[in-house]
Amino acid sequence: xxxxxxxxxxxxxxxxxxxxxxxxxxxxxxxxxxxxxxxxxxxxxxxxxxxxxxxxxxxxxxxxxxxxxxxxxxxxxxxxxxxxxxxxxxxxxxxxxxxxxxxxxxxxxxxxxxxxxxxxxxxxxxxxxxxxxxxxxxxxxxxxxxxxxxxxxxxxxxxxxxxxxxxxxxxxxxxxxxxxxxxxxxxxxxxxxxxxxxxxxxxxxxxxxxxxxxxxxxxxxxxxxxxxxxxxxxxxxxxxxxxxxxxxxxxxxxxxxxxxxxxxxxxxxxxxxxxxxxxxxxxxxxxxxxxxxxxxxxxxxxxxxxxxxxxxxxxxxxxxxxxxxxxxxxxxxxxxxxxxxxxxxxxxxxxxxxxxxxxxxxxxxxxxxxxxxxxxxxxxxxxxxxxxxxxxxxxxxxxxxxxxxxxxxxxxxxxxxxxxxxxxxxxxxxxxxxxxxxxxxxxxxxxxxxxxxxxxxxxxxxxxxxxxxxxxxxxxxxxxxxxxxxxxxxxxxxxxxxxxxxxxxxxxxxxxxxxxxxxxxxxxxxxxxxxxxxxxxxxxxxxxxxxxxxxxxxxxxxxxxxxxxxxxxxxxxxxxxxxxxxxxxxxxxxxxxxxxxxxxxxxxxxxxxxxxxxxxxxxxxxxxxxxxxxxxxxxxxxxxxxxxxxxxxxxxxxx
Numbered sequence: 001x002x003x004x005x006x007x008x009x010x011x012x013x014x015x016x017x018x019x020x021x022x023x024x025x026x027x028x029x030x031x032x033x034x035x036x037x038x039x040x041x042x043x044x045x046x047x048x049x050x051x052x053x054x055x056x057x058x059x060x061x062x063x064x065x066x067x068x069x070x071x072x073x074x075x076x077x078x079x080x081x082x083x084x085x086x087x088x089x090x091x092x093x094x095x096x097x098x099x100x101x102x103x104x105x106x107x108x109x110x111x112x113x114x115x116x117x118x119x120x121x122x123x124x125x126x127x128x129x130x131x132x133x134x135x136x137x138x139x140x141x142x143x144x145x146x147x148x149x150x151x152x153x154x155x156x157x158x159x160x161x162x163x164x165x166x167x168x169x170x171x172x173x174x175x176x177x178x179x180x181x182x183x184x185x186x187x188x189x190x191x192x193x194x195x196x197x198x199x200x201x202x203x204x205x206x207x208x209x210x211x212x213x214x215x216x217x218x219x220x221x222x223x224x225x226x227x228x229x230x231x232x233x234x235x236x237x238x239x240x241x242x243x244x245x246x247x248x249x250x251x252x253x254x255x256x257x258x259x260x261x262x263x264x265x266x267x268x269x270x271x272x273x274x275x276x277x278x279x280x281x282x283x284x285x286x287x288x289x290x291x292x293x294x295x296x297x298x299x300x301x302x303x304x305x306x307x308x309x310x311x312x313x314x315x316x317x318x319x320x321x322x323x324x325x326x327x328x329x330x331x332x333x334x335x336x337x338x339x340x341x342x343x344x345x346x347x348x349x350x351x352x353x354x355x356x357x358x359x360x361x362x363x364x365x366x367x368x369x370x371x372x373x374x375x376x377x378x379x380x381x382x383x384x385x386x387x388x389x390x391x392x393x394x395x396x397x398x399x400x401x402x403x404x405x406x407x408x409x410x411x412x413x414x415x416x417x418x419x420x421x422x423x424x425x426x427x428x429x430x431x432x433x434x435x436x437x438x439x440x441x442x443x444x445x446x447x448x449x450x451x452x453x454x455x456x457x458x459x460x461x462x463x464x465x466x467x468x469x470x471x472x473x474x475x476x477x478x479x480x481x482x483x484x485x486x487x488x489x490x491x492x493x494x495x496x497x498x499x500x501x502x503x504x505x506x507x508x509x510x511x512x513x514x515x516x517x518x519x520x521x522x523x524x525x526x527x528x529x530x531x532x533x534x535x536x537x538x539x540x541x542x543x544x545x546x547x548x549x550x551x552x553x554x555x556x557x558x559x560x561x562x563x564x565x566x567x568x569x570x571x572x573x574x575x576x577x578x579x580x581x582x583x584x585x586x587x588x589x590x591x592x593x594x595x596x597x598x599x600x601x602x603x604x605x606x607x608x609x610x611x612x613x614x615x616x617x618x619x620x621x622x623x624x625x626x627x628x629x630x631x632x633x634x635x636x637x638x639x640x641x642x643x644x645x646x647x648x649x650x651x652x653x654x655x
Contacts, residue, residue, distance in 0.1 A: 002027070002121035002389065003220050004210075009176050009187060010152030012143045013198045013206055013247035020207040022069035025220065025385050028118040030071035032126030032133065035107050036098040037085035038063045038074045043097050049104040058106065065114055067122065071315060095178040104184050108133060119385070120221070128180055130190030134642035136220050136443070138393025142189035145199040147173060152503050163196040192442055192561060200572050209570060216568065216608045217478075219393060222264070223272045225378055226302035228326070229320065231279025233310040234338040237591050238365035239263060239276050242375060260386070265376040269572055273388040280322055297328045303379045307357060311337040311349035315368055323355055332381040335360045336374065341367060378455040395435060395564060398477035400470065400501065402452060402493050405485040406513040409547035411448045414556070426641035440557020449474045452497055474500065478608070479507035479563050479640075481556070487517035488543065490529045498537055505609045507641045507655060508540045509558065509562035516546040539633060541640045563640025571636050576612070577601050579635050580628075589616075589624045600650075611644040620647045 004027075006018050015031055020028035043054050054062065061077040073082045084090070097103060111133050115122055124133065130140035145153075152167035187193065194213060198206045214220050227235040241266050260482040262274045280295040299305060305326055309315060326333050337349040340362040352360040361377060363370040398409040415437045430435035433444050449470040472482055484494050501508050518526065534540070541559040545552045580602050589597050597618030605611040612632070614620065625645050632643065 001118055002139075002221075002393065003115060003118075003134050004121070004123045004214070004219075005140045005193075006123060006125040006143055006210075007131070007141070007189065007193065008125075008143035009127075009128055009130050009179070010172050011154040012145045013153065013203060014125040014143055016203050016212065017143060017198075017206050018123045019069045019072070020388035021205065021210055021214075022121075022123040024211065024562060025121055025122035025123075025214075026209065027123060028067035029072055030065060030067055030111065030114050030122060030124045030127065031072060031074075032107070032111055032124065033094075034072070034074045034085060035063055035065060035110060036103075037090050037094050038076055038081060039103060039107060040090050040094045040097040041081055042076060042091060049097065049100075051100050053098070054100075054103060054283060055106060060311075063107075063110060064606070067114060067118065069123070077213055091286055091405060092135065095175055095182075099178070099182040099184065101184045120389075121556045127187040129569070130193050131188060131653050132185045135190070135349035136393075139210075139213060140190045140193035141213075142193040142195050143206070144195065144197055149199045194568060197572075200552050200574055212569060212570070217393070218271075220384065221386040222388045223273055223303040223382040224262075224275055224301055225304045226266075226275045226277060226287055226383075227296040227306050227308055228280060228298065228322070230310075230316070230322075231309035233279070233308045233313075235279075235308050236276055236363045236405070238308065238336070238338060238363065238371070239274055239296050239366055241365050241371045242267070242274060250559040268379045270379050270382055272378075272382055272386065282315065293632065296325065299325065299331075303331065303383050303386055303388055304378060305331050305333045306330060306336055306378070307355075308336045308338050309335060309352060309355070309360075311340055311345060311352065311362070311563060312339050314348075318354065323357060326357070333357055334374075334377060334381070337362050338365050339363055341369065353521070368533060384505070392445075394443055395479065395560070396445050396447070397446045397475045397560065398449060398473045398506075399481045400449055400452065400474060400497055402485075402491065402497070403450075404485045406547045407483045408448050410481075410511065410513060410545065410553075411435065411437070411446055412546075413547045413550045413553050414446070437543070440554065440560075442557065442561075447477060449473050450492065467595060471500075472527050474504055474506065476565065477561045479509060479560055480504075481509045481511055481560075483506070483511045483513050485514050485519070486526060487514045487522060488609060489525070490533050490584040496536070498540075502642045505642060505644070507554070507560075507567035507609070508537065509559045509563050509640060510534070510537070510540050512542065512544045512546050515544045516549060516551065539639055539641070554592075566642040567609055567637045569610060569641075570607055571610075573603055576604060579632075580614075583628065583631055587627070589620050592619060592621065605646075609642050609644060610638060614645065614647050615650055616647055618649060 004018075004021065006014050008014050015033075018031070019029055021027075032275075039054060039058065042057050043049060046053060046057050048054065064075045066073040073080055074085060075081065075640050089605070111124070115124060115134065124137075126133065130137055130142070147169055150172055151165045154172060155165045155168045170476065176187070177634050196209055197208065201209065223634050227239060243263055262273050264278070265272055267275045277295040277298045295313070309319065315338050335352060335355060335357040337360040338351050340346050341364045341372055341391050346362050346376055349360060349362055361370065361374045365371070385586075399411060401407055415435065416439075418650050435448070452470055482494075482498055482501060484490060498510070500509070512526075530542075541563050543552065543555045543559050544554070547553070580599065584599050589599060595618060597616045597620055599620075600615045600617070602612055602614045605613045614628070625647065629643060
């Protein structure tokens with residue numbers, strides 16, 4: 001279950017944004033502010049600010065919350081007070097009541113009960129969600145806006161009840177002061193929260209910004225595609241064709257697959273889970289009863305259903321029963337005619353139209369005929385949010401470097417115990433070691449990888465497979481920690497590994513390990529090597545550590561947070577073009593072929609890493625692009641991440 005924690009001051013747009021995300025994802029929604037307003041309503045109804053009196057009344061009239069984002073409601077006892085809690089009287093007293101420690105402790109229990117009751121995901125908004133209520137939330141957002149924008153928004157919400165934008169602004173400033181200075185759970189961003197400034201963003205743009213983070217961190221869940229059909233129609237063979245490798249067990253004997261088995265598949269830049277099921281039978285007996293029941297469960301869990309039929313056998317009477325079950329599921333269905341090996345088979349397979357599930361998709365799982373077109377059709381039906389949660393929200397960090405530079409020692413130092421085998425012999429680690437490690441106030445998912453000796457195509461045997469697994473770990477991580485041995489000269493292999501991380505578009509932290517072995521002479525030499533060899537990644541965070549003793553290991557967490565924050569940073573379009581206009585005015589692009597290209601505008605096309613597209617009337621020299629990149633870094637930061645600056649040549653429509 002995914003929890004999104006959304007904190008921020010009044011008027012920043014928390015409620016509208018949270019509800020918008022929850023509706024889009026099909027998740028639950030919790031407005032913790034409504035709970036504090038509800039208990040303030042109780043305090044006002046009994047005319048007491050004593051926590052004993054308030055909690056006594058709460059026991060007889062408990063607060064409950066309807067977590068439907070389309071129609072959230074708060075109740076005291078059986079009474080719906082969703083409108084009453086928005087009154088001026090409640091608003092003016094809520095900061096006082098919510099600052100009482102005993103009240104906060106009681107509501108904290110209620111908030112966590114509501115969160116734990118959610119099934120797939122929940123968006124929780126308030127002022128202490130990421131710091132107190134859900135410190136382990138998969139995604140923490142601190143949403144803010146300047147006081148002027150917040151006052152205008154709140155004034156519009158109050159409509160006729162408002163006494164002017166200026167007075168609303170004064171009220172919000174006072175509320176900020178009280179919330180930020182209270183002794184218990186003050187309003188402050190969690191140290192690992194992503195800051196989103198909504199001052200210049202519309203509601204849709206704010207939701208899109210957070211949605212982008214959910215997608216990038218794989219928190220929306222992967223869609224599930226279930227392969228269903230009678231025994232021995234070729235479901236497992238087709239799955240192996242999709243995966244491009246032999247994973248699902250295949251035999252000519254019917255009924256080899258019995259359990260629901262899931263595989264992760266990717267096609268057309270979309271990742272999804274493909275579920276292999278046992279053959280479904282209309283009148284099962286023995287173990288077939290459990291197999292058929294398992295297939296029926298797969299229908300419920302899946303987002304897309306694929307009904308596989310052996311085209312050479314054709315549709316049987318018992319297929320009609322499965323077709324009825326498929327229709328009851330009310331989910332997208334694809335009819336797949338397998339074993340269509342040629343044009344003559346295709347002509348015969350047209351009879352499958354009679355099943356009543358629309359056009360059959362002709363494939364040969366054994367030979368691959370039509371499998372690409374089928375995958376295209378599947379991808380078109382995939383929902384944006386899937387039922388398979390494959391990510392736990394922990395940031396994924398890969399430890400990468402040459403053999404024997406101290407990657408495993410660093411992992412053990414961060415964990416505070418021996419998690420990986422360490423030996424002076426190079427190449428001790430062969431398989432990536434996946435570990436959850438608590439340090440620096442957060443839990444991180446670290447992967448200790450095998451040392452990279454050669455390129456994969458040059459390596460052989462064990463080294464070959466170790467290199468492939470390391471490259472896969474790099475592909476799946478968010479930030480790569482490249483470990484160098486500071487006591488020896490920086491090698492070509494070190495530089496190649498750093499380039500590999502940069503080309504993969506991952507956040508980067510360079511760890512200079514074995515600093516306890518670096519003397520004054522080596523330090524001077526190392527400074528020269530860094531200046532000469534690492535100038536292309538001068539933006540990378542660098543941390544000096546001694547993994548064996550644990551010296552300076554605490555400096556790695558802040559460097560990781562800075563790199564990841566930069567990796568996911570988005571610059572508002574207005575700020576980007578304002579910056580670009582000033583830059584071009586001061587330093588126009590160089591003349592090429594007697595003409596100076598005009599730069600029209602720029603946009604940020606994506607994050608992780610940040611990608612910028614500049615639209616111009618002509619080609620822009622690489623040197624000027626590098627100049628723009630340097631100035632982007634100076635203006636907006638981006639420490640610890642590569643950034644991509646692309647140029648798209650287009651003529652103005654009126655030219």
